[in-house]
Amino acid sequence: QPRLVPRHATVVDRQTVNSNYTFIIAGGGIAGLTLADRLTEDSSVTVLVLEAGPFDQGQDGILIPGAFAPYLYFWPNLVTVPQVGLNDRSFPAICAQVVGGGSTINAMVFLRGATVDYDGWESLGNPRHSWDDLFPYFLKSENFTRPSASFAKAGNISWDEAVRAHKGPVKYSYPNYFYPGSANWWNAAKSVGLEPVKDPNAPNSKNGIFWFPTVLDVPSMTRSYARRNHYDKVITSRPNYHVLASNTVSKILFRNKQAIGVSYLPTAGGTASSVYASKEVILAAGGLHTPQILQLSGIGPKKLLEKLSIPVVADLPGVGQNLQDQPTLEVPYNFSANVIPNPGTFLTNATYNAEQRAFYDAHQPSAYSIIATLSTNIARVSLQQATAAYKQMVAQARARNPADSLPTDVDATVLEGYKAQRKLILQQFESGSAAIGNLHWGTADSALIYLLKPLSRGSVNINSTDPLAPVVIDYRTATDPADLQVYTALFRKNRQIFAARNMQVLGPTEASPFGAQLTTDAQIATVMRNQVNPSNSHQCCTAAMMPRKLGGVVSSEHEVYGVKGLRVADISFWPTEVSGAPTATMYASAELLADMIKKEYCLDDYC
Numbered sequence: 001q002p003r004l005v006p007r008h009a010t011v012v013d014r015q016t017v018n019s020n021y022t023f024i025i026a027g028g029g030i031a032g033l034t035l036a037d038r039l040t041e042d043s044s045v046t047v048l049v050l051e052a053g054p055f056d057q058g059q060d061g062i063l064i065p066g067a068f069a070p071y072l073y074f075w076p077n078l079v080t081v082p083q084v085g086l087n088d089r090s091f092p093a094i095c096a097q098v099v100g101g102g103s104t105i106n107a108m109v110f111l112r113g114a115t116v117d118y119d120g121w122e123s124l125g126n127p128r129h130s131w132d133d134l135f136p137y138f139l140k141s142e143n144f145t146r147p148s149a150s151f152a153k154a155g156n157i158s159w160d161e162a163v164r165a166h167k168g169p170v171k172y173s174y175p176n177y178f179y180p181g182s183a184n185w186w187n188a189a190k191s192v193g194l195e196p197v198k199d200p201n202a203p204n205s206k207n208g209i210f211w212f213p214t215v216l217d218v219p220s221m222t223r224s225y226a227r228r229n230h231y232d233k234v235i236t237s238r239p240n241y242h243v244l245a246s247n248t249v250s251k252i253l254f255r256n257k258q259a260i261g262v263s264y265l266p267t268a269g270g271t272a273s274s275v276y277a278s279k280e281v282i283l284a285a286g287g288l289h290t291p292q293i294l295q296l297s298g299i300g301p302k303k304l305l306e307k308l309s310i311p312v313v314a315d316l317p318g319v320g321q322n323l324q325d326q327p328t329l330e331v332p333y334n335f336s337a338n339v340i341p342n343p344g345t346f347l348t349n350a351t352y353n354a355e356q357r358a359f360y361d362a363h364q365p366s367a368y369s370i371i372a373t374l375s376t377n378i379a380r381v382s383l384q385q386a387t388a389a390y391k392q393m394v395a396q397a398r399a400r401n402p403a404d405s406l407p408t409d410v411d412a413t414v415l416e417g418y419k420a421q422r423k424l425i426l427q428q429f430e431s432g433s434a435a436i437g438n439l440h441w442g443t444a445d446s447a448l449i450y451l452l453k454p455l456s457r458g459s460v461n462i463n464s465t466d467p468l469a470p471v472v473i474d475y476r477t478a479t480d481p482a483d484l485q486v487y488t489a490l491f492r493k494n495r496q497i498f499a500a501r502n503m504q505v506l507g508p509t510e511a512s513p514f515g516a517q518l519t520t521d522a523q524i525a526t527v528m529r530n531q532v533n534p535s536n537s538h539q540c541c542t543a544a545m546m547p548r549k550l551g552g553v554v555s556s557e558h559e560v561y562g563v564k565g566l567r568v569a570d571i572s573f574w575p576t577e578v579s580g581a582p583t584a585t586m587y588a589s590a591e592l593l594a595d596m597i598k599k600e601y602c603l604d605d606y607c
């Protein structure tokens with residue numbers, strides 16, 4: 001049954017929206033809807049979420065993993081500038097424009113970062129964001145459904161009950177099906193020293209191989225996402241929770257540097273309106289658009305604002321800088337004896353596909369419970385696991401002048417922040433405490449390699465005062481030479497897995513443009529420059545939580561420096577990428593922020 005746009009009091013339009021709310025949230029993605037839900041638990045509070053995209057229509061491509069169709073709600077017309085580190089190639093920049101944000105269209109992987117990732121954030125000057133601080137909020141946010149013991153045994157699924165919770169809004173579990181080739185890959189990875197990990201979401205979890213959890217609502221095996229978890233589920237009892245969809249926030253309104261509301265306009269174009277907040281405006285527009293709203297509002301690098309004749313409200317050179325993502329690389333393979341079925345069968349064999357769909361509809365184990373083309377196993381690899389030469393690699397990266405990795409006109413405070421991050425990340429590389437990459441084989445015709453902790457830094461800036469104009473995105477991927485070295489080490493580890501007996505029985509041949517003729521690191525890196533994709537849609541860190549002297553934009557309470565009544569809730573606040581996927585951390589950090597705000601204003605149970 002398609003579920004259409006909800007029709008009830010909490011979905012407002014431009015005619016019925018109130019003129020004042022307690023809080024206004026710009027962006028209805030993971031952070032935005034989590035906060036709106038938690039803040040409206042206090043009935044004296046009113047919240048308006050302004051979301052640029054529409055409500056989804058409950059299409060199969062959203063709800064059913066095997067029918068995955070993220071393009072239904074891509075932000076339109078976003079393209080990077082030519083990437084100098086990637087042979088001047090340009091790329092579509094993919095992020096969501098829909099109620100629920102990334103959670104509505106993402107690949108459903110639900111992994112926390114490593115303990116040292118959050119402890120590292122804390123060490124950059126951010127109390128209250130260590131692993132120990134976030135852990136209760138990971139638990140609060142989630143609702144884990146155990147697979148049956150027999151299925152878990154068959155599929156090598158393991159977890160630690162002590163670090164999983166069962167009462168939160170975000171449902172997650174494991175698909176109820178796996179492709180046979182995943183066993184070949186698992187055994188091959190083990191034979192090259194990648195050990196099974198009991199629970200990748202546990203504190204101080206080791207790196208190695210595991211079956212990754214996904215945001216699945218069991219037993220329907222449909223997507224669990226922010227719209228469902230933090231909106232649909234609560235709105236019937238929340239007349240104080242309003243969502244205005246398909247409208248774009250264009251500017252924050254200030255009175256004496258106090259944020260008092262926002263201007264917004266229909267995303268399709270039209271006239272601007274204003275709405276006011278008695279307590280705060282909270283930005284939750286994601287890693288590419290929160291910096292846009294800040295810059296349009298006069299908060300950002302003074303030079304940029306003056307060039308566009310935008311009156312400066314706060315000169316914050318870090319806004320839009322420090323852009324990070326987790327690049328991806330596909331390595332194609334031909335197989336002489338691959339096992340079937342695999343995702344190739346799923347995509348090309350109509351009979352198999354129809355049979356799997358019938359199983360899915362009948363709530364039986366089905367390939368439709370897996371995101372199409374992905375498999376269920378993954379390796380999380382430290383630099384030590386990837387290469388014996390890790391010490392030399394770290395030493396070489398340490399010897400580099402950090403300034404050489406940033407644009408020549410970089411602001412001095414942004415450079416200081418980068419130096420601190422670099423020091424931290426290189427310590428993590430050396431100690432093996434954080435993963436540097438993921439290796440994955442979908443069990444069909446290609447392996448995927450993800451770089452988790454790049455040292456290159458990019459930017460996202462406006463070049464127009466038109467709020468509907470696309471932002472200028474420059475990932476600057478592979479501008480720090482360490483990144484391609486690390487990537488090459490990951491590539492070689494992937495090769496090792498494919499050279500192991502359990503994969504060799506499938507007769508794999510690394511295909512063009514890669515292949516056995518590439519033997520030196522330099523040859524591999526040369527092909528990589530032509531093949532790496534700068535993004536896994538994990539854009540972050542563009543309004544970083546760090547001290548102002550380190551180019552930070554928000555305090556550890558997420559308050560934007562230099563103004564009052566304005567916070568950043570979305571992934572822009574992260575100082576660095578974590579060695580997981582963003583969703584789990586975004587739900588948890590929004591839960592943490594909701595509690596901070598409730599305490600500050602004495603809301604709900606806090607008074």
Ligand SMILES: Cc1cc2nc3c(=O)[nH]c(=O)nc-3n(C[C@H](O)[C@H](O)[C@H](O)COP(=O)(O)OP(=O)(O)OC[C@H]3O[C@@H](n4cnc5c(N)ncnc54)[C@H](O)[C@@H]3O)c2cc1C
Pocket residue numbers: 026027028029030031032050051052053070094095096097098099100101102103105106107108109110111247248249250284285286287289290293536537538539569570571572581582583584586
């Ligand atoms: C295709 C895809 C696959 C992904 N796969 C995974 C995965 O498997 N696992 C994982 O953990 N993560 C994945 N991610 C990343 C993850 O979904 C995001 O990192 C996460 O959603 C970020 O949360 P957020 O709250 O910061 O922003 P978002 O969830 O992106 O929400 C931001 C919202 O703000 C809205 N917005 C932007 N500008 C404005 C404006 N001016 N006015 C009003 N609204 C605005 C946007 O439309 C959007 O809905 C994926 C993302 C994508 C796009």
